[in-house]
Amino acid sequence: MTKTSSYDVAVIGGGIAGAAIAGEAASRGLQVLLLEKNEFGSGTSSRSSKLIHGGLRYLELAGYFFLRCRFKESWKNFSFVFSSIRESQILRKTHPDLIEPHPILLPIYRSSPRSRWLIFLGTALYGIMAFGAGNRRFPHFLLSPEKALRQVPSLRKEGLLGGVVLWENLTDDRALVNRIIQSALEKGATALPHALVLHYCYDNAGKVYRIRTKTEGTEKVFEAKQLVNATGPWVDQTRQRVSQTRDAFVLPIAGAHIELKQFTPYSCLLQAEDHRFFFVINIHGVSRVGTTEREWADPDHVEPTDEEMTYLINSLKYYFPSIAFSKNQIIRSDAGVRPLARPAAESKANQVSREHAIFQTGDGVYHVVGVKLTDHRRAAIEVVNRTERK
Numbered sequence: 001m002t003k004t005s006s007y008d009v010a011v012i013g014g015g016i017a018g019a020a021i022a023g024e025a026a027s028r029g030l031q032v033l034l035l036e037k038n039e040f041g042s043g044t045s046s047r048s049s050k051l052i053h054g055g056l057r058y059l060e061l062a063g064y065f066f067l068r069c070r071f072k073e074s075w076k077n078f079s080f081v082f083s084s085i086r087e088s089q090i091l092r093k094t095h096p097d098l099i100e101p102h103p104i105l106l107p108i109y110r111s112s113p114r115s116r117w118l119i120f121l122g123t124a125l126y127g128i129m130a131f132g133a134g135n136r137r138f139p140h141f142l143l144s145p146e147k148a149l150r151q152v153p154s155l156r157k158e159g160l161l162g163g164v165v166l167w168e169n170l171t172d173d174r175a176l177v178n179r180i181i182q183s184a185l186e187k188g189a190t191a192l193p194h195a196l197v198l199h200y201c202y203d204n205a206g207k208v209y210r211i212r213t214k215t216e217g218t219e220k221v222f223e224a225k226q227l228v229n230a231t232g233p234w235v236d237q238t239r240q241r242v243s244q245t246r247d248a249f250v251l252p253i254a255g256a257h258i259e260l261k262q263f264t265p266y267s268c269l270l271q272a273e274d275h276r277f278f279f280v281i282n283i284h285g286v287s288r289v290g291t292t293e294r295e296w297a298d299p300d301h302v303e304p305t306d307e308e309m310t311y312l313i314n315s316l317k318y319y320f321p322s323i324a325f326s327k328n329q330i331i332r333s334d335a336g337v338r339p340l341a342r343p344a345a346e347s348k349a350n351q352v353s354r355e356h357a358i359f360q361t362g363d364g365v366y367h368v369v370g371v372k373l374t375d376h377r378r379a380a381i382e383v384v385n386r387t388e389r390k
């Protein structure tokens with residue numbers, strides 16, 4: 001076993017969260033070490049819907065809690081949407097070649113659980129929030145079925161009332177992780193792929209953490225004054241490497257996507273039979289369709305299930321009745337596990353806040369969960385502020 005040099009901060013996990021924390025710490029002149037057991041961005045951060053967005057769905061959730069007089073949860077979701085919209089604007093300026101505005105059509109049907117005017121009101125509010133954050137692209141309201149069909153002629157006609165074209169941002173999630181790591185390296189950080197963290201402990205005498213890693217069969221020990229666990233859906237497994245823990249920080253919710261040859265001129269936001277929203281996102285001639293939600297605790301072995309693929313294909317068949325969809329047309333599929341911050345009380349997966357959370361355990365280690373692609377910058381600033389204060 002070889003021992004190597006000492007760092008100010010060591011970060012475990014090279015997804016969007018770990019990359020952003022390493023980048024933020026390096027930009028403040030700290031000596032940073034980033035350790036990733038596989039390739040950078042190979043976890044959840046490369047299995048997303050590829051959107052940098054505020055999340056219209058979370059705005060609806062804010063309304064849902066408001067109507068039930070659960071004002072704290074309502075405000076949490078509302079402010080999450082606003083800060084995500086603001087982050088989207090900032091990220092578009094810092095990575096203009098990786099994050100670009102992308103129009104998405106939200107068709108409105110008579111069968112929708114929300115009325116047309118409620119949807120117009122919600123999307124207008126979303127547009128006003130985006131405008132306030134500096135996005136000058138306001139939603140475009142399509143007040144008749146003909147106008148919606150002009151955008152996507154193959155859409156289901158029965159019950160169609162109109163639609164809204166929203167502006168979100170499309171990114172290449174994995175390239176974004178690699179870009180942030182590249183800029184951390186340029187600021188002096190050390191980033192090691194294929195470095196599995198086996199164990200860590202705090203050495204009271206030396207006032208450092210000792211982090212034992214394994215790279216291609218060779219074990220090494222690194223030392224760092226501060227330690228951050230940013231292993232996303234593996235956060236609890238990483239903690240369990242050093243101590244028996246009963247409480248869980250993560251609520252692991254898997255989500256799947258399927259990819260088909262592009263079949264619609266516009267990306268769409270649709271509502272499945274169970275009223276869950278799902279996206280059809282056009283990326284370079286491919287339509288990426290998803291996503292789903294199911295609790296799944298093993299992020300090392302996550303694949304789209306047959307049931308998930310059937311659910312997505314059936315949802316497409318409903319909205320595009322003239323296209324003969326089948327599972328044979330799936331070019332690619334993938335699944336990832338959302339590392340949501342586990343709520344104190346039992347909640348439905350689609351009602352859990354998507355705000356990140358930072359926990360500190362008795363050994364002083366920071367554990368960060370629930371970081372979305374969209375809010376990675378804000379989460380990283382918070383984590384590094386806390387490590388610096390300490």
Ligand SMILES: Cc1cc2nc3c(=O)[nH]c(=O)nc-3n(C[C@H](O)[C@H](O)[C@H](O)COP(=O)(O)OP(=O)(O)OC[C@H]3O[C@@H](n4cnc5c(N)ncnc54)[C@H](O)[C@@H]3O)c2cc1C
Binds near residue numbers: 196
């Ligand atoms: C289906 C789906 C769609 C999504 N769509 C969007 C979207 O459109 N927009 C958006 O903003 N967000 C989206 N998200 C959320 C977002 O993708 C995740 O919240 C985010 O990628 C989590 O990043 P992370 O760095 O915390 O975790 P990860 O990306 O999983 O990174 C954790 C890393 O830790 C490494 N690791 C684990 N254990 C160890 C160890 N012992 N030693 C060293 N390394 C270790 C893993 O290999 C992994 O690379 C989506 C998520 C899902 C599942």
